[in-house]
Amino acid sequence: MKNIGEEYAKRLTAAIRNKRIKMALERAIASYRKNVEEELARFPHTLQLAEEVRMIKEASISKMEELVKQAMDSIKDLKGEAYLAKTENEARRIIGELAGSGRTIVKSKSLTSEEVGLREYLEELGNKVYETDLGELIIQFLGIKPTHLINPSIHVPREDVAELLTRVTGKVVPPEISREVEVVRQLLREKFVEADIGISGANVVAAETGSLVVIENEGNARLSTGFPPIHIAIVGVEKVVQTFSEAMKVAEVTWRYATGRTPSYVNIISGPSKTADIEKTVTYGVHGPKEFHVVFLDNGRFEAAENPLFREALYCLRCGACLYECPVFALTAGEFGEKYFGGIGAVWTAIISGGITGNLEGLASAALVGYTCLTCGRCKVKCPVKIDIPNMIIELRKVAVEKFT
Numbered sequence: 001m002k003n004i005g006e007e008y009a010k011r012l013t014a015a016i017r018n019k020r021i022k023m024a025l026e027r028a029i030a031s032y033r034k035n036v037e038e039e040l041a042r043f044p045h046t047l048q049l050a051e052e053v054r055m056i057k058e059a060s061i062s063k064m065e066e067l068v069k070q071a072m073d074s075i076k077d078l079k080g081e082a083y084l085a086k087t088e089n090e091a092r093r094i095i096g097e098l099a100g101s102g103r104t105i106v107k108s109k110s111l112t113s114e115e116v117g118l119r120e121y122l123e124e125l126g127n128k129v130y131e132t133d134l135g136e137l138i139i140q141f142l143g144i145k146p147t148h149l150i151n152p153s154i155h156v157p158r159e160d161v162a163e164l165l166t167r168v169t170g171k172v173v174p175p176e177i178s179r180e181v182e183v184v185r186q187l188l189r190e191k192f193v194e195a196d197i198g199i200s201g202a203n204v205v206a207a208e209t210g211s212l213v214v215i216e217n218e219g220n221a222r223l224s225t226g227f228p229p230i231h232i233a234i235v236g237v238e239k240v241v242q243t244f245s246e247a248m249k250v251a252e253v254t255w256r257y258a259t260g261r262t263p264s265y266v267n268i269i270s271g272p273s274k275t276a277d278i279e280k281t282v283t284y285g286v287h288g289p290k291e292f293h294v295v296f297l298d299n300g301r302f303e304a305a306e307n308p309l310f311r312e313a314l315y316c317l318r319c320g321a322c323l324y325e326c327p328v329f330a331l332t333a334g335e336f337g338e339k340y341f342g343g344i345g346a347v348w349t350a351i352i353s354g355g356i357t358g359n360l361e362g363l364a365s366a367a368l369v370g371y372t373c374l375t376c377g378r379c380k381v382k383c384p385v386k387i388d389i390p391n392m393i394i395e396l397r398k399v400a401v402e403k404f405t
């Protein structure tokens, strides 16, 4: 096994010494905490709703296989196509076959797509892929990995963004956030119109109706999923809940803890675009996509659902609240993790790499992140669904000690 520990330690040390990362994180953490505090005071029912969401997630994960099947049937009833990918390779293959090559693809933020390395794969096939979330676009231009579940470029300050956009556009962009946003708006406008395919994830899926819920602020997910003739979504199987009203509850708690502010857009997508305006005959592909494909990704999740030690990780809403409280994340950003970050990221690394089911390399990667965690428990206090991350970290360490000593 290669010495992944040395490489990981180097990355952590470099992040800790990087003053720009520290500056960007201090700004972002202060702003996040203020926003969420204000919004929780404004919407005090959220705490009770979060308790209900915990119960919804417990029930959904306990019958995940049944719910995913129901969601796939509902999507097919809506004239969409649904697929179940066992592994990340399978997910890439399915989407690669749908996309082909030589296409222009606009992609909205999706951690599940990051998990399978989708953008890089589609580019290898000869497609032009544009990340359309501003943070993801910064990450794409910089050629680095995201560092937060919700804010992928949280560690990049405005000064660095200005330098980057100046380089990309060939025109001087000042370090003013409003100017930077305007430059990106102009840059991506034509890509939405040109695109053959739009790719998204989903925050939650309602099995009964086959509806995908995509929460966003920028409007890029709306354009990516509503403008191109083909929409492909990639969604972890743990995102499926039974009913539409449960999905709405999950969505509200997710957005309140993700950014604090009510999102500008909550997209609900139930099949391809359609009309029955002429003779009441349903015809597909009016202004929005004619084709709608949903790829559900397992990649260790079904096995995790059967594992009493780590099942709780599947309740994660990916709101990122735990990261804003984490003292290690405040110093190291996304270097404290692999594809997923922080304490919860250690457990997710073990799940998706097969680390909890015997893959030693996966377990080693997860253990490194797990041993970086201080198990201080601040994450559990802030987590809306009260996931006991410190306890799972201790269990993960026990598994690692058993296997490696």
Ligand code: SF4
Pocket: 149, 315, 316, 317, 318, 319, 320, 321, 322, 323, 344, 379, 382, 383, 384, 385, 386, 387
């Ligand atoms: S562990 Fe909790 S706080 Fe952290 S991302 Fe998941 S749901 Fe949010």
